[in-house]
Amino acid sequence: MSAILKVEGMTHRFGGLRAVSDFNLEVPEGAIYGLIGPNGSGKTTTFNLITGIYTPTEGRILFEGRDITGAKPYRIVQAGAARTFQNLRIFGSMSVLDNIRVARHYTTKSGFFRSVLRTPSFKREEAAVREESMALLALMRLEGRAKEEAKNLPYGELRRLEIARALATRPRLLLLDEPAAGMNPKEVADLMALIARVRDEFKVTVFLIEHHMKVVKGICERVKVIDFGETIAEGEPDEVCRDPKVLEAYLGKRGA
Amino acid sequence: MGNFRIPKLALSALALFVVVGGLSLAGVLNGYIVHIVNLSLIYVILAVSLNLINGITGQFSLGHMGFAAVGAYASGAVTTLVFRLQPGTASGYAVFVGAIVLGGLAAAAVGFLIGFPSLRLKGDYLAIVTLGFGEIIRTILNNIPAVGGPRGLLGIPKFSGFGVILLAALAALVVIRNLIESSPGRAMLAIRENELAAELVGVDTTKYKVLAFMVGAFFAGVAGGLLAHLLQMAHPTQFGFMGSVLVLIMVYSGGVGSLTGSVVAAFALTFLSEVLRIVIDAAAGATGLPIGGEWRMVVYALLLILIMLYRTEGLMGTRESKLVLLGEDKP
Numbered sequence: 001m002s003a004i005l006k007v008e009g010m011t012h013r014f015g016g017l018r019a020v021s022d023f024n025l026e027v028p029e030g031a032i033y034g035l036i037g038p039n040g041s042g043k044t045t046t047f048n049l050i051t052g053i054y055t056p057t058e059g060r061i062l063f064e065g066r067d068i069t070g071a072k073p074y075r076i077v078q079a080g081a082a083r084t085f086q087n088l089r090i091f092g093s094m095s096v097l098d099n100i101r102v103a104r105h106y107t108t109k110s111g112f113f114r115s116v117l118r119t120p121s122f123k124r125e126e127a128a129v130r131e132e133s134m135a136l137l138a139l140m141r142l143e144g145r146a147k148e149e150a151k152n153l154p155y156g157e158l159r160r161l162e163i164a165r166a167l168a169t170r171p172r173l174l175l176l177d178e179p180a181a182g183m184n185p186k187e188v189a190d191l192m193a194l195i196a197r198v199r200d201e202f203k204v205t206v207f208l209i210e211h212h213m214k215v216v217k218g219i220c221e222r223v224k225v226i227d228f229g230e231t232i233a234e235g236e237p238d239e240v241c242r243d244p245k246v247l248e249a250y251l252g253k254r255g256a
Numbered sequence: 257m258g259n260f261r262i263p264k265l266a267l268s269a270l271a272l273f274v275v276v277g278g279l280s281l282a283g284v285l286n287g288y289i290v291h292i293v294n295l296s297l298i299y300v301i302l303a304v305s306l307n308l309i310n311g312i313t314g315q316f317s318l319g320h321m322g323f324a325a326v327g328a329y330a331s332g333a334v335t336t337l338v339f340r341l342q343p344g345t346a347s348g349y350a351v352f353v354g355a356i357v358l359g360g361l362a363a364a365a366v367g368f369l370i371g372f373p374s375l376r377l378k379g380d381y382l383a384i385v386t387l388g389f390g391e392i393i394r395t396i397l398n399n400i401p402a403v404g405g406p407r408g409l410l411g412i413p414k415f416s417g418f419g420v421i422l423l424a425a426l427a428a429l430v431v432i433r434n435l436i437e438s439s440p441g442r443a444m445l446a447i448r449e450n451e452l453a454a455e456l457v458g459v460d461t462t463k464y465k466v467l468a469f470m471v472g473a474f475f476a477g478v479a480g481g482l483l484a485h486l487l488q489m490a491h492p493t494q495f496g497f498m499g500s501v502l503v504l505i506m507v508y509s510g511g512v513g514s515l516t517g518s519v520v521a522a523f524a525l526t527f528l529s530e531v532l533r534i535v536i537d538a539a540a541g542a543t544g545l546p547i548g549g550e551w552r553m554v555v556y557a558l559l560l561i562l563i564m565l566y567r568t569e570g571l572m573g574t575r576e577s578k579l580v581l582l583g584e585d586k587p
Contacts, residue, residue, distance in 0.1 A: 053456075074460050082458075083456060090453075091446050091449035093449060093513075094442070094446070104439075105439050106458035106459070110439055115434060115438030115441070118434060
């Protein structure tokens with residue numbers, strides 16, 4: 001298996017603070033890959049760098065062999081890497097269906113004039129987008145909510161909506177920022193099954209940040225552990241969890 | 257399936273046309289009332305197009321009248337200075353329509369020009385830049401002798417009438433409504449909701465903000481052109497900051513994001529303005545206090561404060577009347 005995402009020597013400084021330091025990564029195509037680490041260890045910053053929200057101070061990011069370092073976020077999405085957020089960023093006063101449809105936006109050809117004139121090609125395209133979006137909602141068991149204002153959905157459904165929205169951009173790499181945050185054990189179990197299913201049905205590679213060790217051990221095939229922006233371990237979840245350096249980072253010196 | 261409601265909107269416009277036209281022919285409505293209806297419809301165009309920028313796309317623009325000024329002067333220059341048209345001929349009317357469209361395009365071009373540098377700014381900063389833009393336009397017009405300088409561009413032929421203004425208002429409504437209920441429109445709404453998330457579902461946010469500014473500016477330019485050919489003049493002070501604020505009040509009192517609200521508020525506030533003119537004059541006469549027409553702005557400002565305190569979402573919120581909406585998928 002080749003690497004779908006490759007990061008080489010990535011460093012990011014906020015002023016004098018090195019938030020991410022000499023970060024190297026190879027996510028194999030088709031994998032479910034985990035990035036873990038204590039609070040403030042630089043996980044979300046790493047995601048923000050990969051998805052173009054920040055530009056790294058040093059280093060390169062390669063997606064499917066193409067250099068995407070410093071590209072604008074929407075370009076990276078259009079190239080095939082989509083993400084979700086730890087603190088949800090749903091389009092609250094749009095309908096659930098429109099949340100999905102807007103993510104299909106860049107693949108539609110109808111621009112201003114076709115949309116305003118409501119041409120036959122525009123209508124065909126709208127019908128196709130609608131159908132696909134409804135199918136995606138059905139997969140997430142949200143089809144009954146299609147016309148509701150998104151902000152009225154309960155938390156667990158919002159999480160699924162965000163994953164559905166990311167999938168609607170037709171990604172080959174899906175980055176999930178703490179997908180199990182704030183979920184109860186039942187929801188966590190459902191989520192794990194969902195992520196595995198999404199990987200198989202959509203043929204995406206999943207790269208996720210997670211605090212929940214159960215999720216990491218349950219579905220990740222490989223994990224990387226970072227602390228203070230530095231990589232401290234990498235390998236299979238079980239072996240990594242026994243690594244003394246990892247235990248130290250999570251539990252302090254005496255815990256190890 | 258969506259299209260069967262377009263005739264509904266056209267039908268209500270036709271009904272308005274028949275009622276106003278019929279009543280004024282029958283002598284029930286005098287020229288003054290028809291004039292106020294015309295002004296209201298011009299404000300409908302201004303409010304609906306500003307709503308696309310402020311309400312739908314969530315960008316705070318304070319310089320909408322600047323675009324209207326560009327349209328007014330550009331179209332006025334064509335009909336008055338270039339062609340020296342007189343009303344009444346069919347060919348003259350064709351040139352007038354062309355000049356109005358040209359005025360809109362000129363405004364859209366200006367929208368494009370100010371769009372690119374300023375749309376990297378957000379919120380308050382964008383508001384300040386657009387405010388500055390409006391003032392710059394006004395000052396430039398004040399200092400070009402060819403278009404009358406501070407005297408304004410006078411002697412513009414009276415081509416605007418109820419029919420053409422109604423058609424233009426209808427066109428603005430249909431175009432902006434169709435835009436909202438389409439892929440580009442959803443991209444604009446997503447920018448309003450959460451710009452970063454919009455970018456991360458693949459929306460080129462700069463492109464759609466500029467598009468919103470250009471479409472909004474186009475219709476503002478058309479409105480400005482129609483106004484100039486209604487009042488038979490274009491004057492720098494017509495298009496000042498207070499004018500932009502008035503349109504802004506219409507958008508916010510009608511409901512940010514609701515085209516229906518903008519239409520209702522444009523009519524209500526234009527008529528209110530005339531009522532206030534009479535009431536304030538009467539009050540000044542009765543009490544001997546030195547108050548004049550400009551006190552209307554005090555009432556508007558109070559209205560805006562009350563709306564912000566007690567009904568932040570405006571008259572309609574984001575809801576739309578079934579007349580305006582295509583909307584099979586709205587919540």
